[in-house]
Amino acid sequence: MDVRTQHTVSHEDLMRFLDGEATPEERAAIQGRLEASSELRREFAIFRSIKEDFRDLSFAPQEGDSVWDRIRSRITQPVGWTLAVSGLVGWIAYGIWTFAKSPSAIVVKLTTGAVVIGVLVLLAQVIWDRYREYGSDPYRNVHR
C-alpha cells in the first residue's frame, strides 16, 4: 500500500470514517475527498474489504463450557488452606504443650517427640518438593 493518505485525508480520519466514528461534518469532507481521488478510493476499498472479511468471522465459544467451576476452586482454595493450616498449627502447638506438661517419664516424652518431629519434617519435605514442582508441572491443568 504505497498511497500516502496524509496528503488528502489523515490516517486517523480515514479510520474514523471507516469505523463510523466520524462526525457528520467529517464524513462529508472525507466523502468529498474520496470522490476526488481514485487512489484514496482504492486504498479505502482495501481497508473496507478487510473489515468485511472480519464481519464474516464470528467467534462462538461452545455453550455449557463455562470456566466458573475451575475459577471457583482457585479462589476458594486459599481460604480453605489458610484455615486448615492455621487450625493444624494451633492444634499441634496445644498438643505439644499438653504433652510437655504431662507427668510422663522424660524418656517417653523424648522418644514420642522424636517420632512426631520426624514425621512432621518428612511431611514438610514432601509438601515443599511438590510446591517446587508445581510451577513446571505440565499436567497441573488437566482435569478428569
Added chain:
Amino acid sequence: MLPDLERELLRKCQAGNSRFFEPIVRAYERPGMRIALGMMGNPDDARDALQDAFVKTWQNLSRFDLKRRFAPWFFQILRNQCRDALRSRKVRFNLEALDQGLEMKPGNPEDGPERRAERRAAKEMLWKGLERLSEDHREILVLKEIEGFRYGEIARILNIPEGTVASRLFHARRALATELRAAGVTYP
C-alpha cells in the same frame, strides 16, 4: 448485565462473598474468550489466560473503584494476562480453533459449495494473517473487529489516547493487508 446489578454484585464480591462472582464470570466469559482466542490463537491457551484473568480480577477486586465501569477494567486485566502468557510461550494459531471456537456467520442459503469453500479459505487466511501480526496490531484488531468496541472503549482498555487508537488501527490494517497479499489475496 444492568450496571446497577453489576455494581451490587461487585460490592458483595468486595465483601469477600465469592458466590456473587459467578454471575460476573458468566457474563464476561464469552466476550473474554473471544478476545483471548483472538490474542492467543488456540482454545487451550485462551482458556488458561481467561481463567488467570478472572482469578487476578478477584484478587484485585478490593482495589476496584465501584464508580468506574467494570468491563474496561476486566478486559485490561485480560489483555495484560494474554500478553504475559505470550512472553512465556509462542503464539500458536491453529486452524482447529476455527472449528472449535469460531464459526462462519450464516451466509446466503443460495451460496453454492464453491462460494462456501471460498469463504472458508478467506477465513483461514485471515486467521493465519492475524498470527503473523505484532501483538499491538493483533490486539487492536481483535478489540475492534471481533469484539466491536468503540474507539473510546479501546482507548480505556489499552490505556492509550483515542487518536492513537485510530492511528494504530490504520497501521494494523495495513500490516494485515500486506500479510494477506503475501498469502495470495488480491485487491482491486
